[in-house]
Amino acid sequence: MMQLVLASSSPRRRELLAQVGLGDSEFAFEALSADIDESHRAGESADEFVVRLAIEKAQAGLALWGQAGAVVLGSDTIVVLDGEILGKPKDEQDARQMLSALSGKRHSVMTAVAVTDGQRTLSRLVETKVQFCGLTEQAILAYIATGEPMDKAGAYGIQGLGGCFVEAIDGSYSAVVGLPLVETRALLAEMKLLAV
Numbered sequence: 001m002m003q004l005v006l007a008s009s010s011p012r013r014r015e016l017l018a019q020v021g022l023g024d025s026e027f028a029f030e031a032l033s034a035d036i037d038e039s040h041r042a043g044e045s046a047d048e049f050v051v052r053l054a055i056e057k058a059q060a061g062l063a064l065w066g067q068a069g070a071v072v073l074g075s076d077t078i079v080v081l082d083g084e085i086l087g088k089p090k091d092e093q094d095a096r097q098m099l100s101a102l103s104g105k106r107h108s109v110m111t112a113v114a115v116t117d118g119q120r121t122l123s124r125l126v127e128t129k130v131q132f133c134g135l136t137e138q139a140i141l142a143y144i145a146t147g148e149p150m151d152k153a154g155a156y157g158i159q160g161l162g163g164c165f166v167e168a169i170d171g172s173y174s175a176v177v178g179l180p181l182v183e184t185r186a187l188l189a190e191m192k193l194l195a196v
Contacts, residue, residue: 001026002117004193007061007074009033012159016179017073020188027194034060034074038087046080046110051123054112062116071117071191077178079154081107086154095144098155102165103135107154111175115187122190124183128171130158135165 006017006029014031021027036056040049057074065072079086081101089095109130114123148162149155156162158169158176174181188194 002191002193003065003067003070004029004188005061005065005070005072006031007034007057007064007072010178012157012177013075013179016174016177016181017184020181020185020194024194029073030065032061032064034058034064036060038076040085046078046083046085046108047112047125047127049085050076050078050110051112051114051125054114055116055121055123058114058116058121062118068118071115071188071193073113073115073184073187075111075113075179075184077109077111077153077175079107079109081105081154088151088153089149089155092144092150095149095155096140099135099140099143099149099165100137102132102154102156103140104132106131109154109171109176111172111178111180113180113184113187115191117191122187124180124187126172126175126180126183128169128173128175130166130170130176131168132165133167139165 034057053076054074058072061072109128112125148160172180189196
C-alpha cells in the first residue's frame with residue numbers, strides 16, 4: 001500500500017483530508033510542511049497560478065519525504081476579485097483593504113489539489129463563487145483584531161469568524177476552506193489509494 005502524505009501544515013486541510021477516509025480504518029496519512037516560492041509569474045492566469053502552486057507543493061513534499069512508495073497531495077487556495085488575485089495579507093492595513101474590497105461583492109475562490117507519486121501527477125481545479133454582505137469599518141477592524149485574517153487568502157476564513165460575512169456560496173464549501181472533498185476523493189481513487 002502506498003503511503004499518503006499531505007504537503008501542508010494547515011490544520012484545516014488535515015481535518016478535511018481525514019474526512020475523505022469516511023471511516024475507512026485503513027485510511028491514514030502523514031503531514032509535512034513543504035515551502036515553495038508562491039510568487040505569481042507575469043502573464044499567468046489565476047487558474048494556471050493556483051494549479052501550478054498545488055503541483056509544486058506536491059512535488060516539494062515528495063522530495064522532502066524522500067522515500068519511495070508515497071503519494072503526496074498538495075493544495076492551494078486563492079481568492080480572485082475582479083480579476084485580481086488576493087493572497088494572504090502582508091499586514092493589517094493590507095487585510096483591511098482586502099476586506100473593504102470584498103464587502104458587498106461576489107468573488108471567486110479557486111482551490112487546486114494535486115497528487116504525485118513521482119511518476120505521474122494529477123490535478124483538479126475547483127472554483128466557488130462567494131457573496132459577501134456589506135461590511136462596516138467597525139466589523140472589519142473587529143475581525144482583524146482577532147488575528148484570523150492574517151494567514152488566510154483574501155483575509156478571511158469561511159470556517160471561522162469570517163463565515164459571518166458570507167451571504168451565499170455557489171460551489172464547494174470544502175474547497176473554500178482549503179481542500180475540495182469530492183475532487184480529492186476522486187484523485188485518491190485514481191491513484192488507487194481509496195476505493196470510492
